Amino acid sequence: MEQGIAEVGKVVAEAEHVSELLGVAKPVPYAVELKGRITRDMVEEISRLKGEPDWMRRLRLRMLELFEKLPTPRWVRGIGEVDLEALAHYAKPQTETAKSWDELPKEIREYYEKLGLPEMEAKALLGLATQFDSEIVYFNFKKKLQEKGVIMLPMEEAVKKYPDLVKQYFMRVFPAEHKFAALHGALWSGGTFIYVPPGVRIEQPLETFFLIGGSQESQMEHSIVVADRGAYVHWIEACSAPRLLKYSFHNGMVEGYAHEGADLKITTVQNWSRDIVNFNNKRAVAEAKAHVQWVEGSIGSKTTYTFPSTILKGEGASTEIYGITAANGGLWKENGAKVWHLAPDTKSRVVNKSISARGGTSVYRGMVYVAKGAKYARSHVQCDALVLDGGSANITIPHDQVFEDTAVVTHEATASRISEEKLMYLRSRGFTEDEAKASIVLGFVSDIVKDLPFEYAVVLQRVLELEFSKLGRVG
Numbered sequence: 048m049e050q051g052i053a054e055v056g057k058v059v060a061e062a063e064h065v066s067e068l069l070g071v072a073k074p075v076p077y078a079v080e081l082k083g084r085i086t087r088d089m090v091e092e093i094s095r096l097k098g099e100p101d102w103m104r105r106l107r108l109r110m111l112e113l114f115e116k117l118p119t120p121r122w123v124r125g126i127g128e129v130d131l132e133a134l135a136h137y138a139k140p141q142t143e144t145a146k147s148w149d150e151l152p153k154e155i156r157e158y159y160e161k162l163g164l165p166e167m168e169a170k171a172l173l174g175l176a177t178q179f180d181s182e183i184v185y186f187n188f189k190k191k192l193q194e195k196g197v198i199m200l201p202m203e204e205a206v207k208k209y210p211d212l213v214k215q216y217f218m219r220v221f222p223a224e225h226k227f228a229a230l231h232g233a234l235w236s237g238g239t240f241i242y243v244p245p246g247v248r249i250e251q252p253l254e255t256f257f258l259i260g261g262s263q264e265s266q267m268e269h270s271i272v273v274a275d276r277g278a279y280v281h282w283i284e285a286c287s288a289p290r291l292l293k294y295s296f297h298n299g300m301v302e303g304y305a306h307e308g309a310d311l312k313i314t315t316v317q318n319w320s321r322d323i324v325n326f327n328n329k330r331a332v333a334e335a336k337a338h339v340q341w342v343e344g345s346i347g348s349k350t351t352y353t354f355p356s357t358i359l360k361g362e363g364a365s366t367e368i369y370g371i372t373a374a375n376g377g378l379w380k381e382n383g384a385k386v387w388h389l390a391p392d393t394k395s396r397v398v399n400k401s402i403s404a405r406g407g408t409s410v411y412r413g414m415v416y417v418a419k420g421a422k423y424a425r426s427h428v429q430c431d432a433l434v435l436d437g438g439s440a441n442i443t444i445p446h447d448q449v450f451e452d453t454a455v456v457t458h459e460a461t462a463s464r465i466s467e468e469k470l471m472y473l474r475s476r477g478f479t480e481d482e483a484k485a486s487i488v489l490g491f492v493s494d495i496v497k498d499l500p501f502e503y504a505v506v507l508q509r510v511l512e513l514e515f516s517k518l519g520r521v522g
Contacts, residue, residue: 069161069289069320073154075140075179075260082135082263087111090233093137097203097236100210110223110232117226122412123352124379129296129324134265136234138180144201145185155179158258162287163506167254171500174199174241174253178268180260181236192249198242199253202269205240213240216271220302220358221330228328231267231300238268238299241282245306248279252314252500257286259323262293271302274309274337281312283503287347291322294349303331305339307361312340314499315355316507319347321378327353335361335390341368342499345382346510354412356385359393359424369495370399371507374407374439375514383412383444388424388454397428400492403439412444417454424454432462433491435484485512 079096081089090111094104119127145151148165159165159177168175173192176199177185183201192199198209205213223229239255259266272282284301297319305311311331319325325348331339341355357366372382386395401409411430432441445458465487473483489496489511496504 069158069287072261072289072291075152075154077138078141079137079139080135081137082133084132085111085114085136085230085234089136093234093236096137096139099203099206102210102214103206106218107233110218110229113223113229114226114233117223117229120225120227128294131265134263134296136265136267137236138261138264139182140179140184140260142184144183146187148185151185155184155260158260158289159185159256162256164256171251172254173249173251175256176201176239176254177256177258178237178266179258180264180266183237183239195247195249196244197247197249198240200240202235202238202240202271209240209242212242213271216273216302216304217269218300218302220304220332221300221328227298227326228300231269231298231328234265235267235269235300237266238270240270241272241280243274243278243280245276245278249281250279252281252283254283254285257284257297257299259288259295259297259319262291262295262322265296265298267298267300269300271304272311272313273304274306274311276306277308278306279310281314281500283500284313284315286315286317286319288320288323290320294322294324297323297325297327300328301330303339305331305333305337307334307337309334309337311338312342313355314342314503315353316344316503317346317348317351317353318510321347321349323348325351325353327351329353330356330358331366332358332360333364333366336363337361338364339366341366341384342495343368343370343382344507345371345380346373346507346514348380349378351380351382353381354383354385356387357395358387358389359395360389362390363392364390365394366396368395368397369498370411371492371495372399372401372409373511373514374401374403374409376405376407378407379410380407381410381412383410384428385414386416386426388415388417388421388426391420391422391424393421393424395426397426398495399430400433400495401431401441402433402435402488402491403441404435406438408440408442410442410444414446415448415456417449417451417456419450421451422453424451424456426454426456428458430458430460431491432460433488434462434464
């Protein structure tokens with residue numbers, strides 16, 4: 048395991064910047080590309096290419112109607128630069144889904160090798176799917192999971208093989224409540240469906256890796272993770288992209304469902320290049336005594352909007368939502384959280400750590416809702432911001448709606464700068480100024496990083512080191 052981690056760390060360390068990890072985008076031949084104006088014909092063509100049942104085709108068309116009617120959300124900033132008619136909304140590489148790395152085309156396989164995915168899979172994962180642009184191109188699932196009745200499939204296959212199961216959750220946890228969610232529902236492609244039967248605990252994580260390989264594309268994968276009664280599963284979602292000539296657009300959706308007494312953990316490590324406009328739609332439901340944990344690491348992209356959310360539907364349900372946001376160099380990054388307390392004795396804890404540097408702006412936009420009758424609900428939100436220079440900013444926008452007198456809802460926020468005393472101390476211990484600043488940043492997020500699987504904690508730490516290693520020269 049240490050050798051694999053060392054190899055990944057070496058790759059990260061040799062890069063001059065996070066976006067250098069994968070280099071400049073390489074030409075990849077496509078079997079199908081659909082671009083231009085979003086019409087009923089385009090939506091029906093995607094459905095036809097995937098051989099979907101009629102219920103999914105009709106769902107897509109309903110979503111298209113909503114997309115055309117709904118206004119652009121007023122709180123979204125920077126999304127106006129996305130020209131939807133200039134994007135390819137479906138791009139299928141010239142390859143079928145592979146079960147071994149050697150089956151992949153060289154130009155695609157090299158991306159995953161640079162990221163150390165084959166080593167990660169061998170050492171730490173029970174199941175791995177990788178998506179390139181619009182389709183899953185690699186999928187491997189260990190036999191012992193099948194023996195336990197676990198389902199893990201590319202979403203398209205799950206729609207055809209388990210339609211009744213998929214229908215229970217698909218856009219029911221996260222309905223089309225705004226324009227971009229509706230757009231996603233009309234054009235979705237790829238993603239994974241994971242179902243863990245009652246009482247089954249999967250101790251090693253499952254992962255899906257999303258890569259955008261070209262400019263002027265939209266990637267809209269749809270993933271659903273279900274832990275049935277008393278089950279446990281940890282799903283990791285990772286994202287990356289090479290340097291692109293022009294921007295691309297990501298508009299994914301994750302729906303989670305923790306049935307009674309289940310434990311569902313979803314970890315996201317977003318390491319996009321700075322050419323990606325990133326919009327995410329993420330929500331989970333927790334039934335009685337179930338627990339949902341979100342860990343959201345948002346490092347790359349030029350603009351990000353991501354708000355992991357949990358609906359505490361059953362008595363005694365609980366959730367934890369941890370977020371790390373890095374806005375380094377003129378970027379606008381929003382990483383917030385939403386929690387709905389709908390039942391008695393529900394608990395939520397939100398911890399958000401943001402770092403702003405070189406003109407970057409990090410935003411926490413959150414909401415806690417406590418319904419009448421959710422007696423003795425407890426919620427605590429903690430937002431800590433580290434602002435590294437005078438040209439950078441942090442904005443915290445909490446919003447609480449409490450309709451139950453017995454509820455306790457608290458919010459705590461801090462904003463700080465790197466102190467000269469800390470820098471002087473570290474320099475006296477032999478650190479350069481760059482190393483000292485990077486060390487302080489890592490210490491700031493350490494209480495979240497320590498909860499990640501070891502392999503991902505190592506990679507996330509190295510990515511953060513890289514992101515902030517040159518502060519001394521430019522700050």
